[in-house]
Amino acid sequence: MPHKKHNCDLNLGSDSMLPKKTTLLGRMCRSLRKLGQLTKHHPETYEYFRSYSAVVAERQRQLLEEGGNLFTESYIVHGLVRLNVMFVLSSHWCSCLMYCPAIVVYYWTGEMPTHYNFYMRIPGTKDLMGHDLTTRYNKAIIIALSAFFGTGFTMFRSTEPDEILIHSVIIVYAAMFMVFTLVYLIKSYLTIYGSTMRYQGLMNQVEVCHLEDGHHFGEVALLMKDSKRIATVVAVEITQLYRLDAVDFNRFVLSHPTLYDRIEELASRRMHQTVLLDDEFRREREQHNLAEQLFNLPNENTENLNKVL
Template identity: 35%
Template sequence: MLKKHKCTLSLDIDKTTQKKRSIQFIIAQLIRKACLISQDHPNTFDHYRSDTAVTAEQQQQLFEGDSYVIHPLSLFSLYWDGIMAVLNVLHMCCSTFRLCFIIDYPHPLHLHKTDLFMLFLQLLALLDTIIKFNTGFFQESFSNVVMLRKQIACRYLRYKFWIDFLSSVPLQFILLFTGSNMRRFHLLAHVLPLLRIIKLKSTITNLHTVVKIFTLSFMWHRSIHHLILFAVSMHWSSCFLYTPVVFTYYWTGSVPKGYNTFLKSTDVDANGDITKFSICQRYLQALFVCLSTFFGTGFSTYKVNNADEFIIHSCIILYASMFMVYTIVFLLKIYMTQYNSTIRYNGLINQVEAYMQQKQFPKPLKKRVFTFYTYKYENKYYKEDAVLDCLSEQLRHEIVMHTCNRFIQKVKLLRGLAGHLMGELMSYLKPEEYLANDLIVRAGDIGDCVYFIAYGTVAVYSLKGAEITHLEDGDHFGTVAMLMKDSKRIATIVAVEITHVYRLDAIYFRQYLMSNKIIRERIETLASKRMHVTVLQDEEFRRKQEKKWEDNIVLSSHDFS
């Protein structure tokens, strides 16, 4: 297997910059490199198919783009988008939590620790907005990246800027810091950060890109996607349960009673008044209610007294039903992906069973057919030719060498063959499977190939029927016929157990093995020994048969007398 290429040519962009090596220059150069398109970005080769194309894009960015504009496939973009993806999820959860669970009634509005955390998230979101003005974008055809600030700004202002900006302005912190008690303005300040929810799709896409660094598995990507959706959905639904009370509080200044009767307390006066319960109690109880809804138990055990609360519950039930349908489809898709080869194998076996039933196979034959398919496919069916045909010759060679490595170590005959010839020879080996008592080679037939035993056991019988020996893993047979002028087999080979062999046709046998002096001598020596043993066994078998025949004649004469 070839090692990864390490280029020794100088393709660094330093040639295009000044030679002065001051600290400011080094820092500026590092920043500039971080903003360039990088081969280490997981999506780079989805758009640029070669290193040359990536280098050309780097040069175009340097000479035609504005200074310090960030390429969307740069390392800076990768790391920053990954960080912002996590922060956006926290922003979406924290903003809804602050709105629905932190109620200052009957005290005046004041700052909480959650407000400080929200301030931190919103300041980073504002920084992200500034960075977006300096990040290039793909045109619709994905054939070109725009790296000019004017075009970037026009596009950003036209599409996503207002959502990003309004959800990032720390208006709630400003109102609380200035001491404003206008609750309706506070409600607006709490609602604006909820606009961040619109960025959920792009957030998950950025998380997918980060996950590609660690794995390309479809199941991992989809599982992470679904888990994030489930966690965010559960959190939002838990918050959504309290919206009638929260909106009434911020609109009128008072907390209505009679809502959220699933909150239970030993204090009768506390029932129906959410301010009598701690934030932890309210959140955990709401989470339990939403979990019961998502998993099918519903709200039937909870009494609803108000129309607006009934609408909220109905929306949650409807969303939960749709989400669980989506979950079932997702799980089915994961199952189909994971066990696709097993499902296809079962389909193949059903076809084979229907065929045998139509042809009225006897039970012993059916059993042998099933045994063959079980052994050959190991309960997983795939089209090997279709998998290998699209690969390059080098990859196919590596795969063959990997799959046949243990087999090569077993076969003593092939020792001493050059590595490149071994790889070529392996590509001409054809795998075959035989069940117990299957006839592989018949004595007297014309031999046009040689067999190598990968695993299994075969019995060798002479032309007259004498059992000569057993051959096992790593042994070979059929070479004697290749050396005979008439190319006839001198022995019959029968499988003793399920046996996997590799067949090598005569033309490749002569091309790769007989052309090697050491291997040819090894073959001739072993063939001569086998022929000698076969002749001796045949002679001994003939004498035993004659003696047995004479004994039978004597017994017959005695019985006649």
């Protein structure tokens, strides 16, 4: 009997389990939530979830949460929003700094400056003063943003005092703010791609394991309260760490047997590896001490013989 293909009439469309929305805003929010949902197509999904049933259960857990928690709890989203707001504010400041000093001079002296935008007058077809007011304003924003991203005084033709004032404020502001922006961008990049190295707590400083993004350490102290060890963690790059207290660990991890078993297995494996390294280090230290004693023994016999003679 040939296999008959089943055509589903439920019109689910996807396996996201999110309810359908009829309004445009609702459909946009649903699509946004689908982007943040756990997917079975990610290559690392089944490293943390054993089966597709676990993936479905995690989706159901996300579905029970409020719609905004899926995004507001993510530090990556916070960083992206902060960078976008910083860029918008910087653009607004640069555009305001182009014309605010001239307006201040107008209200202070009662005379409107005439040469504050003299840098736009370039001989030839690139003369911006020949364009309308909207085009000049847009070009001025582009010039100010180029100064914000690191261009110096050479791009301006500052001959009038008010022009020097405007351009100086722009470039000083750009220099101060640009350093902060670059540091923040580098920090965000290295946070995403940060890595650490964990060493055991003896004098040999042998590397136990190399931790990458999303890995954790210190689980031995949480699982084995009577077994305390001193470990040294060295950050190879600029790395951002998050601390999980014992109260939160007991509340979340202990209530999930599968996750607890995985963490316990990892802790046992690291503990076993550390014990082997400790034993190897002790044996090497004992052999080194024994070799030093054997080396010093003939010297002591020679000194005793010289004293007798």
